[in-house]
Structure formats: C-alpha cells, structure tokens
Amino acid sequence: xxxxxxxxxxxxxxxxxxxxxxxxxxxxxxxxxLLGRSDQAVWGECKGSGKNPYRTQIxxxxxxxxxxxxxxxxxxxxxxxxxxxxAEQTDVFSPATPPDWVAEWLAKRSQTATRKQEQKTKAATDxxxxxxxxEKRAAKVEAGLADLNQWLQDMMRxxxxxxxxxxxxxxxxxxxxxxxxxxxxxxxxxxALASIPHTGNGWPERMLQALGRxxxxxxxxxxxxxxxxxxxxxxxxxxxxxxxxxxxxQRVEQADPLVECLTDTWQVLGKSVTEEEELQVQRVWLWGxxxxxxxxxxxxxxxxxxxDVSLVPGTCxxxxxxxxxxxxxxxxxxxxxxxxxxxxSQTAPGFEQIEWAIAHYAAALSQNPWLERFPLTLRQVLLxxxxxxxxxxxxxGQVLRLSPHFSYGWEFxxxxxxxxxxxxxxxxxxxxxxxxxxxxxxxxxxxx
Amino acid sequence: xxxxxVYDAGELSMEWWQSLVGTALMGTDRQTPTxxxxxxxxTAVAGQLDWSQPESALLGAAGAIALYQQVGQxxxxxxxxxxxxxxxxxxxxxxVYTARHVDVALQDYPEVMxxxxxxxxxxGQRVPAQLLPKLLHLGQQHAKLRPQIVAVLGQRGYWLAxxxxxxxxxxGLALNDFSPTSPEFQAIWQQGSRSQRAMLLQQWRQxxxxxxxxxxxxxxxxxxxxxxxxxxxxxxxxxxLADEPFLAQALGDRAQGVRKLAVELLLQLPESGLCQRMAQxxxxxxxxxxxGTTLKIEVTLPENCEKDWERxxxxxxxxxxxxxxxxxxxxxxxxxxLSVWQAEPTVIAQAMTTHEWRDLxxxxxxxxxxxxxxxxWADALLSQFDRPQFDQxxxxxxxxxxxxxxxxxxxxxKLPPKQAQDEALTNWLQQVxxxxxxxxxxxxxxxxxQLLRLLRTSKNHNYxxxxxxKNMALTLHPELAPAMVAAIANLPEEKYIAYWQNTLDxxxxxxxxxxxxxxxxxxxx
Numbered sequence: 001x002x003x004x005x006x007x008x009x010x011x012x013x014x015x016x017x018x019x020x021x022x023x024x025x026x027x028x029x030x031x032x033x034l035l036g037r038s039d040q041a042v043w044g045e046c047k048g049s050g051k052n053p054y055r056t057q058i059x060x061x062x063x064x065x066x067x068x069x070x071x072x073x074x075x076x077x078x079x080x081x082x083x084x085x086x087a088e089q090t091d092v093f094s095p096a097t098p099p100d101w102v103a104e105w106l107a108k109r110s111q112t113a114t115r116k117q118e119q120k121t122k123a124a125t126d127x128x129x130x131x132x133x134x135e136k137r138a139a140k141v142e143a144g145l146a147d148l149n150q151w152l153q154d155m156m157r158x159x160x161x162x163x164x165x166x167x168x169x170x171x172x173x174x175x176x177x178x179x180x181x182x183x184x185x186x187x188x189x190x191x192a193l194a195s196i197p198h199t200g201n202g203w204p205e206r207m208l209q210a211l212g213r214x215x216x217x218x219x220x221x222x223x224x225x226x227x228x229x230x231x232x233x234x235x236x237x238x239x240x241x242x243x244x245x246x247x248x249x250q251r252v253e254q255a256d257p258l259v260e261c262l263t264d265t266w267q268v269l270g271k272s273v274t275e276e277e278e279l280q281v282q283r284v285w286l287w288g289x290x291x292x293x294x295x296x297x298x299x300x301x302x303x304x305x306x307x308d309v310s311l312v313p314g315t316c317x318x319x320x321x322x323x324x325x326x327x328x329x330x331x332x333x334x335x336x337x338x339x340x341x342x343x344x345s346q347t348a349p350g351f352e353q354i355e356w357a358i359a360h361y362a363a364a365l366s367q368n369p370w371l372e373r374f375p376l377t378l379r380q381v382l383l384x385x386x387x388x389x390x391x392x393x394x395x396x397g398q399v400l401r402l403s404p405h406f407s408y409g410w411e412f413x414x415x416x417x418x419x420x421x422x423x424x425x426x427x428x429x430x431x432x433x434x435x436x437x438x439x440x441x442x443x444x445x446x447x448x
Numbered sequence: 449x450x451x452x453x454v455y456d457a458g459e460l461s462m463e464w465w466q467s468l469v470g471t472a473l474m475g476t477d478r479q480t481p482t483x484x485x486x487x488x489x490x491t492a493v494a495g496q497l498d499w500s501q502p503e504s505a506l507l508g509a510a511g512a513i514a515l516y517q518q519v520g521q522x523x524x525x526x527x528x529x530x531x532x533x534x535x536x537x538x539x540x541x542x543x544v545y546t547a548r549h550v551d552v553a554l555q556d557y558p559e560v561m562x563x564x565x566x567x568x569x570x571x572g573q574r575v576p577a578q579l580l581p582k583l584l585h586l587g588q589q590h591a592k593l594r595p596q597i598v599a600v601l602g603q604r605g606y607w608l609a610x611x612x613x614x615x616x617x618x619x620g621l622a623l624n625d626f627s628p629t630s631p632e633f634q635a636i637w638q639q640g641s642r643s644q645r646a647m648l649l650q651q652w653r654q655x656x657x658x659x660x661x662x663x664x665x666x667x668x669x670x671x672x673x674x675x676x677x678x679x680x681x682x683x684x685x686x687x688x689l690a691d692e693p694f695l696a697q698a699l700g701d702r703a704q705g706v707r708k709l710a711v712e713l714l715l716q717l718p719e720s721g722l723c724q725r726m727a728q729x730x731x732x733x734x735x736x737x738x739x740g741t742t743l744k745i746e747v748t749l750p751e752n753c754e755k756d757w758e759r760x761x762x763x764x765x766x767x768x769x770x771x772x773x774x775x776x777x778x779x780x781x782x783x784x785x786l787s788v789w790q791a792e793p794t795v796i797a798q799a800m801t802t803h804e805w806r807d808l809x810x811x812x813x814x815x816x817x818x819x820x821x822x823x824x825w826a827d828a829l830l831s832q833f834d835r836p837q838f839d840q841x842x843x844x845x846x847x848x849x850x851x852x853x854x855x856x857x858x859x860x861x862k863l864p865p866k867q868a869q870d871e872a873l874t875n876w877l878q879q880v881x882x883x884x885x886x887x888x889x890x891x892x893x894x895x896x897x898q899l900l901r902l903l904r905t906s907k908n909h910n911y912x913x914x915x916x917x918k919n920m921a922l923t924l925h926p927e928l929a930p931a932m933v934a935a936i937a938n939l940p941e942e943k944y945i946a947y948w949q950n951t952l953d954x955x956x957x958x959x960x961x962x963x964x965x966x967x968x969x970x971x972x973x
Contacts, residue, residue: 007548024552025957028964030929088544156503159475208472209517212510219508354523362519369515384528385611391528398523410581414608417577418533429518444578 006314008444010083012271013063013309015073019080026081029092035085037093043102044082056082057102059109061337062310066105074306137182141239144181145218148174148190152215160204164197185240188276189214217370229258233325238370245333248322252335258325261335264288266295267316267348269375269424270435270445278303284311285375285424285435286321286332287348294375295321295332310338313436313445317341328368329375347422347438350377354398361427373426380420383412392423392432403433408446415439461491465513468506476502484509490516534607541602542573545968549961550575554582557958559922560965561586565596567969574602584608584615591643594618598647617643628652628659637663642678649682657686665694673703680709687713692720699759711761711783715819718785722760729757730784733777734809736791743791743799745809749773750780774808781812786822793828801832807839814841823849830858835879844882855883856891863898870906873898874913881916883923892925900935909947918951921958929963932956 014020026046029035033053034045043057048069056067056078065079075083086093098106151174155163171194178187193214196207220227220235227235237243251259267287274281279302286295301307317338324331351357361374378400381392390402390409402409402425412421416439425434436445464485471481481502484494493512497505542550546568553560568575575583580601587597594617601609601618609618627633636648652660664679671679680698683691691713698710699722714722735746753764753776761783766775789796800809810833817825826846835843847855859880864872880895887895899917936952939945 007544021552021555024548025556025961027548028960030960030964084548088548152507153503156472156506157475157477159478160473161475204473205469208469208510209514212507212512212514214511215504215507216511216515219511358521358523362521365515365519382531384531386528391526393526393528397525397527399526399528400523410608410612411578413611414577414580414604417536417604417607418531429521 005083005087005312007084007087008446009312009314010080010087012313012445013075013083014080015075015306019073019075019077022077023080023084026077027084027088028081029085029089031081032085035082035093036096036098037086038095038098038102041098041102041106042082042086042093043098044085046078046081048078054078055101057105058083058086059106064109072304075309137241140180140182141221141241144178144183144186145221145239147177147181148186149218152211152218155211160197160207163207164203166197168194170194183239185238186214186217187240189217213370230325230327233258234327234368234370237324237326237331243324245322248324248333249335252322256325260323260330261320262288262291262293262323263318263320264290264293265316265318266321267344268311268313269348269377270426271311271313272426272433272435273307280305280307282307283373283426284313285426286311287375288321289316292349294329295323296329296375297333298331310334314344314443315341316344326368328364328371344443346441347379347443348377348424350379350422350424352379352381352394353396354378354381354392354394354400355396357400357427361429365429373428375424376427376432377422377424378432379422381423382418382420383409383416383423385409385413400427401431403428403431406433408434412437415444461485461488464491468509468513472506472510476506481506481509531611535603538603539572539574541576542568542571543968543971545971546573546965547576547579549965549968550579550583552961553965554579554586557961558586560958560962561593562596563922563962564965565593565600567965569596569599571969574600574605577604577608580605580608584612584618587617588614591617594643594647616641617647619644628656628663642675645675646678646682649679650685653682653685657688658690661691661694673706676701676703677705677709680706680713683713684716687716689717689719692717696721699761708761712819715761715783716821718787718820723783723785725756725760726780726783727785727788730780731788734781736789736796738791743795745796745799745803747777747803747805747809750776774805778808778812778815781809782815782819784816786813786816786820786825793825794831797828797832807837810837811840814838814846817849818842818845821849823851826850827854827858831861834862835875835882843879844884847883848885852885852888855885856888860891860894863894870902870908873902874906874910877902878913878916881913881920886923887925889925889927892928893931895920895924896928896931896935900939903945903948904940907944909944914948914951918954921955922962924955924959926959926963926966929956929959932959 011020011023014023032044032046034043036043040061041057041059043055045053045055048054054067054069056065056069056076058065058079063083065075067076067078069076069078071077171191175187175190178184178190189210193207193210196210197203199206217235217238220231221239224232224235248259252261265288267289269285269287271282271284273283279300282299282301284297284299286297287293288295297311299308311334318340319338320335321332322335324333351360357376357378361376364374365371378392378394381394384391384393384399389404390406391399392402393399412423412434415421415437422438423432423434424436424438425432434446436443438444461484464482467482471479481499483499484491486492486495490513494509497508499505541547546564550564553564583597583601584605587594598605598618606619609615633648636644640648649660649664652663661683664683668676683695695710695714698706699714701707701710711722714720717723733748733750737744737746750773753762753772757776757780758764762776762779764772764776766772786793796813800806803809810829813825814829816822817829826849829841830843830846830850850858859876862876862879864876877895877898932952933956936949936956939948939952
C-alpha cells in the first residue's frame with residue numbers, strides 16, 4: 001500500500017544536519033540517470049564520485065533504505081534525495097519491474113523479518129534462566145537503593161549549601177553506582193540533579209523538590225508490596241527494570257491482566273529525540289482513536305547506531321500495540337506490522353482551554369507521580385512572542401510558556417499568520433516543547 | 449518552579465515549606481526541622497511522617513509538597529499585547545520546486561539569492577511562509593539584498609517582519625498607498641530605525657525628489673553622523689542639479705563619511721560647481737592638441753595641492769611609493785566632466801597608448817567614466833587596453849556600463865589567436881571572469897571552449913585563474929550545464945587536471961542548480 005509522503009516527513013528521517021543539506025541538494029532529477037518504481041519500492045542510480053553510479057533503493061512498506069554508497073549514515077544523503085524526489089516529483093518515476101538488484105534485496109528482507117521473529121520467540125521461552133536472573137537483579141537493586149538512601153540522608157545532614165561547590169564527579173559517581181546496581185532509571189535522575197545548584201535564583205527549593213521526588217521513588221520501591229500492581233510496575237520501570245518485547249508478548253499470550261494489547265487506529269502525533277550521554281532517546285507519541293488512549297513508543301540508539309524510523313508523524317495506521325505495565329501515559333510497542341497507513345486527515349482531539357489541559361496533566365500525575373513528559377494537544381491557541389519568550393494563549397487569556405529549546409518559533413508564527421493554531425507537544429509541568437502543528441487541517445512536523 | 453503560578457495551598461503551609469528549605473540548606477546536623485502545623489490536608493499528610501528521623505521526614509515532606517505543587521498548579525493569566533492577524537489575500541506562492549531552491553540557496557548558495565529573488569519578483573510570486581524567517585534573517589545581515597527581499601515577502605512576510613524588531617526593514621509600505629502626509633509615513637520618518645528611514649527616503653525620492661530632499665534638510669542639523677551619511681545616500685536616486693546647493697553645503701560637514709559621499713554625488717552632476725571647478729583645474733594641466741592626423745596630449749604636473757582642492761575631495765597624501773604630483777593630477781582628471789575633452793574617446797584612447805603618463809591618464813579617465821556612467825568612454829578605454837594595464841582602474845564596473853551585446857563583441861575581439869601563448873589565453877579568461885554581468889548562452893559556450901583549450905595545453909595550474917573561474921558560476925548561462933557535464937567527463941586523465949577538477953565540479957554544481965532554478969519558473973508557464 002503506497003502512502004504519499006510529504007517533504008517534511010521525509011526530512012524528519014534525516015540523521016543529522018549535514019545529511020539534510022546534502023539530501024536536499026540531491027533531490028534534482030539531473031542527478032539521477034535512472035529512476036523507477038513499483039508498488040512496494042522505489043529505486044534509482046545516482047552519479048557519485050566513483051566510476052560506477054550508486055544504486056539506491058527504498059522499500060516503501062516500512063520504509064527501509066539501502067544504498068551502495070560508502071556512507072554509514074542511515075538513511076544516507078542519496079536515499080534522502082531519492083525520497084524527496086518521490087515526494088515532490090512523483091511523475092518522474094515510471095512504473096517498471098524492479099531490476100535484479102532491487103528484487104533480490106526485497107526478497108532477502110522478507111526472509112530476514114521472519115527469521116528475527118523466530119529468534120525472539122525462542123529467547124523468551126527459557127523460563128528457569130529468566131527467574132534466576134530476576135533474583136540476582138532484585139538483590140543488586142536493593143543494595144543499590146540502600147546505598148542511595150544513605151547518600152540522600154547524608155546530604156540532608158550536611159545541608160544543601162555545600163552542593164554548588166561539589167564537582168560533577170560527586171553526582172556522576174553516585175549515578176555510576178546505581179548503574180552497577182542495575183537501576184539505570186535512578187542513575188539518570190541522579191545525574192540530572194547535578195545542574196540544579198547552578199540554575200540561579202530559587203535553586204535550593206528546586207533541589208529539595210527534586211530530592212523529595214527521588215526519595216518518594218526509593219521509598220516506593222521499598223514498599224512495593226503495598227502498592228497496586230500497576231503502580232508496582234510503574235515504580236519498577238522508573239527504577240529501570242528492563243522488560244523485553246518478547247517478555248511482554250509472552251505475558252499477553254498468558255492473558256496477564258497488567259499487559260494490555262490493543263488494536264486500534266493509531267495517530268502518530270509527534271516525535272522528539274534527545275541525547276543523554278552516548279545514548280539517543282526517541283519518543284514517538286501515539287493516540288488511539290477508539291480507545292482514546294495515549295501511547296509512548298520509546299526507542300534508543302547507542303553511539304553510531306541508528307534510530308528506528310518506521311513511525312512517521314502525520315500518519316495513522318491500524319495495528320496492535322502492546323503496553324508496558326504501568327500507570328499514567330504508558331510506554332508501548334507496535335506488536336505487528338502496521339496496516340493501512342494513511343495521512344492524518346483531521347486534527348487530534350485536544351484542549352481548547354489551557355485550564356483543562358493542565359487539569360488533565362494533573363490527573364495523569366496523580367496516577368504516576370514520576371511523570372516527566374506529558375503529550376498535549378492544544379487546539380485553536382494563539383502563538384505569541386513577548387519578553388524573549390514564546391507563549392501559547394487561549395481565548396480565556398491563559399498562557400503556557402514554550403520551552404527555550406524550541407527553535408522554530410518564527411516558522412510557526414509565519415505559518416500561523418496570527419490566526420489560532422493547533423499544536424501538539426510535550427509538557428513537563430513548566431514548559432511546552434511543540435513537536436507538530438496543524439494549520440487548518442494540514443499537518444506539519446519539525447525536521448531535525 | 450514557576451514563581452508566577454498560583455498555588456492552591458494555605459499560607460501557613462507555604463511558610464512552613466520555606467522554613468524546611470532553610471533547614472535543608474543548613475543541614476539537619478545544624479538545625480532541626482520544625483514539625484508541620486496542622487492546618488490542611490497537605491500538612492496532615494506531612495504530620496504522619498516520623499519526625500524523630502529528621503532526614504527521612506524532611507525528604508518525605510519535600511516529596512509530598514513537590515508533588516502537591518505540581519498537581520495543584522494553576523495556569524498563568526497574562527496580559528499580552530494583541531496582534532492583528534495577517535490578511536489572507538496574498539500574491540501567489542511559488543512552486544514547491546522553487547521553495548526547495550530557496551531553501552537550498554539560503555543554506556548553500558547565498559550568492560545565487562539575488563538571481564533567484566529577481567526571478568521570483570518578475571514572476572510576481574512570494575516565498576512560502578515557513579521560509580520567511582530565514583529569508584528575513586538574510587536581509588537583516590545583508591542590507592544590499594533588502595529591496596529584493598521585500599519584493600517577494602508578500603502580505604505574510606510584511607506581517608511577520610512587523611512582529612520582530614530585527615526585521616523592521618521588511619515592513620513594506622506598498623508604493624500605492626504612499627502619502628508623505630499619512631500618519632504611518634510620518635511615524636516611520638520620525639521614529640523608525642536608520643534602515644527603515646533610509647528605505648523610506650529612497651522610495652520617496654522616486655516619487656517626489658525635491659520634497660524628499662527638503663524633508664532631509666529640515667532634520668539635517670539634528671541627525672547623528674552615521675544617520676546623515678546613510679540618509680544622504682538616498683539622494684542618489686533621481687539625483688539632479690536641484691540637489692546641488694544642499695550637497696555643496698555638505699562638503700563642509702563635520703563627518704568625513706558625509707563629506708566623501710557629498711563629493712561622490714556631486715561628481716555625478718557635470719554642471720555642478722564642483723565639476724566646473726575641476727574642469728578648470730584639469731584643463732590647466734592637461735590639453736588636447738589636434739595635430740592633423742594625430743592627437744597629442746600635453747600633460748604637466750601640478751606643483752602644489754591647493755587648499756580648495758581638498759575641500760572638493762582631492763586626497764593630498766599619496767600612498768607609499770607613488771609620486772604626489774601624479775597622484776593629485778589623476779584625481780583631478782577623475783573628477784572632471786568628460787564633456788570637457790573635445791575629441792573622440794577612441795582617438796584619445798589611441799593617443800594614450802604611447803604616452804609617457806599613460807597609466808595616470810587611464811586611471812583618471814577610467815574612474816571618470818565610471819562615475820559619470822559614460823558608456824562611450826568606457827567602450828573606448830576597454831577596447832584599447834587590456835587587463836594588466838587596468839591595474840587600478842575599475843575594469844568590471846566599466847564593462848558593466850556597456851550593453852550585453854557590445855560587451856561580448858568587445859571581448860570576442862580580444863580573443864587571442866589559435867597559436868597564442870597560454871599567458872594570453874589566461875589573461876583573456878581572467879578579464880572575462882571579472883565581469884559580474886550574465887553572459888549569453890553562445891558566449892558562455894565560447895568561454896567554456898577557451899577554458900578547455902587552456903586546460904588541454906597548459907601543464908601548470910594557475911590558482912588565480914581557477915579562483916576567478918569559480919566566480920563565473922554565477923555569470924555563465926544556466927543552459928550551459930549539460931555542455932559542461934560532457935566537457936568534464938571528457939577531460940584528459942592527466943595529473944594536473946586533478947587540480948582543476950574541484951573548481952570545475954564546484955562551478956558545475958552551482959550552474960546545474962541555477963539551471964533547475966530557471967526551469968522551475970519556465971515549467972510553471
């Protein structure tokens with residue numbers, strides 16, 4: 001099933017600014033002596049710096065890319081250029097039977113897909129080994145948390161005033177111990193504390209609040225048995241207890257009430273990528289239209305690995321999502337390949353009054369006190385620039401501050417023209433980071 | 449935490465929270481935290497903690513209060529100045545291909561922007577909304593591009609420019625509703641930024657030159673030096689003798705920049721007092737004598753640099769190594785109206801070739817021709833002399849004065865014959881490369897031929913030339929791109945060619961891009 005891609009969606013796949021720039025430059029017909037397409041794929045030959053032209057191909061069903069150029073980036077600039085050409089000048093591609101080098105690749109891909117699926121199910125079935133590992137892990141985590149507890153209490157005894165003078169290693173070492181104790185979620189939170197003493201006015205209050213929240217998490221884990229099963233799962237996942245997709249699939253098969261498996265038409269509302277040390281974290285936000293349920297698809301890429309690009313903001317698809325056990329806005333993964341992918345034709349349901357949006361956020365917080373980012377769609381709000389800050393204002397005159405990391409304010413302003421906009425973004429309790437925009441019914445997402 | 453947000457908690461509870469923060473700062477070793485007051489639900493929860501363990505209790509209370517504040521947060525109410533939305537009616541937007549070209553040009557080929565902006569303006573199109581910020585930013589950094597940018601902003605662009613003080617230049621005033629008495633006009637004239645007022649004055653000059661000058665005179669005394677200089681530059685539009693009294697006075701201005709500009713402007717008015725004075729001076733040192741079949745140019749060098757020469761713009765101090773008397777004379781020549789010289793420029797140019805003071809004359813008359821936009825003189829000088837002799841003379845600017853046809857004709861005539869040395873061909877190519885005007889397709893093909901000819905015979909790499917050739921990417925005809933692709937593919941596989949490969953690839957890249965740019969507009973029709 002072919003889907004019409006827009007340039008913005010294509011450019012959203014680019015791994016970095018240099019690829020975006022070069023990809024755009026390659027979106028010229030003159031650069032491609034050979035172009036062709038079938039229902040499933042698109043291919044071309046591009047003149048490169050070597051003797052033979054580079055062969056680039058795209059499997060539209062996922063999308064997946066392949067190019068014979070030596071670049072390690074993914075998608076490479078040739079793939080981006082080819083894709084952009086498809087988005088902007090579809091008629092230059094004449095339908096044809098795929099040449100050998102395309103047909104072979106497509107065949108290999110369907111083989112690999114089935115093989116991977118088999119491997120996953122195999123790993124999940126070794127139950128005894130799994131139980132042993134879980135025991136060992138629990139012991140390590142408990143020890144690590146006792147350590148953290150002591151560290152926090154020491155900090156209370158000595159006082160916060162000494163903190164601005166502490167070097168980064170003070171926080172980093174505590175975080176490293178937590179990583180060793182198999183609690184990476186806590187390690188991340190500890191590391192995030194390091195910058196608070198340097199944030200200016202009001203930092204002691206902010207520090208105490210952050211420490212308090214951390215303390216709640218630690219205490220929550222020590223009282224795990226007294227919490228509801230969902231909250232138990234949430235605490236575990238906040239600490240950083242791993243859950244594999246194979247694990248969860250199995251639990252679905254065993255009809256575990258904590259693990260939901262929902263089929264729905266899912267709207268892909270927006271995507272954001274952050275870097276934490278060597279790790280890239282990608283958040284894709286989905287909305288299930290029938291169940292009225294939000295889902296977060298998290299993916300990671302370490303070092304030079306590449307992020308998964310199969311979910312594209314501005315599309316919606318029919319498919320099955322399996323939810324990680326937890327509370328509030330839950331993490332999920334796509335259980336079976338998406339069917340019937342199409343462009344988003346209507347705006348997602350959202351709030352026209354900021355007061356309701358905040359109330360909704362508060363409700364989610366009450367279910368998950370450690371919620372960090374909340375997906376919000378604000379409808380028919382005005383974008384304003386005042387005092388070097390961007391704001392969204394609703395018709396009641398209430399405002400939300402936009403994140404200082406948001407760098408497309410003027411672009412949004414230009415596209416909106418002063419008229420009300422519908423914006424989707426991540427709210428963290430203080431600022432909103434816009435990820436996507438609707439003008440009338442046209443959806444636009446930000447490129448890298 | 450957001451200090452503006454409103455918390456729905458009792459005053460006493462918040463006071464207690466502040467005392468906790470204080471204790472935390474000092475540390476529980478030094479200070480015991482005060483137990484919670486019992487006034488509301490929040491403090492009741494805090495009361496359930498074990499305060500005999502002050503550290504855990506403090507952390508627990510902090511956690512509860514932090515969560516409470518987060519959940520109880522009310523949205524902020526803020527008075528923001530209202531903004532009138534943009535009118536929706538607008539000139540047509542450019543095609544998606546052109547939009548892509550604008551985007552790429554803004555990032556990679558900013559030198560191509562003037563050409564692209566011109567194509568857009570001619571087609572009566574505007575750029576799409578999401579490209580406006582980058583385009584307005586470009587105009588902010590490059591003042592020369594502003595008039596062209598303003599022409600393709602459309603209503604959306606004017607509206608956006610009005611939202612950001614850094615883009616104030618973009619608040620276009622449509623020339624239709626242009627009335628100097630209107631309040632908007634006066635507001636900009638009196639309180640606008642320097643660049644806004646300068647653009648305004650320029651537009652005003654096009655409609656009512658005298659009124660515009662009178663307005664400038666009225667505020668002259670109270671303007672800063674930089675403002676005086678910037679605004680006066682607007683008088684270049686529709687410059688006439690009526691402006692002379694004002695400019696003559698500006699010759700005595702406090703600021704050097706203003707004085708220099710006044711001289712430049714007056715030099716463009718041959719009937720002005722300044723030019724007449726210069727004419728008199730020049731004729732006392734340089735005379736043309738018709739000797740039947742030939743022309744003789746009599747040159748004597750002035751003894752002293754008079755005081756009133758300085759006021760008229762002559763720089764008395766020569767640079768190191770140059771004789772001061774020749775330095776003065778060529779400046780005088782450069783400021784004299786060319787109508788003074790009663791002979792055909794071609795004949796004069798001929799007579800200059802063997803003259804003892806050839807370089808002085810060329811420099812003086814060359815600059816005069818440029819200042820006075822005299823195409824006949826430019827033609828004569830360019831035909832007679834070549835680049836090496838044009839050391840200090842504005843070669844490219846004089847070329848620009850000729851028509852495109854005449855330019856190509858002239859350069860074609862200078863083409864070195866087939867058996868000429870590499871040096872001659874290199875010189876020719878460098879002359880061509882200096883021109884900033886676009887070449888016809890036929891002439892572009894000729895340039896390419898000559899370049900290939902040089903590459904095949906010359907075994908050396910000339911860095912100056914390859915640098916000059918890079919600039920030709922903007923003047924060669926875009927339709928040359930296919931021919932260039934073929935040419936590069938057929939280059940001999942010699943080592944020295946490798947040095948050229950980079951340059952040629954770069955030129956081809958820009959050329960292909962320009963070709964696509966032009967084609968995007970042609971296809972629309």
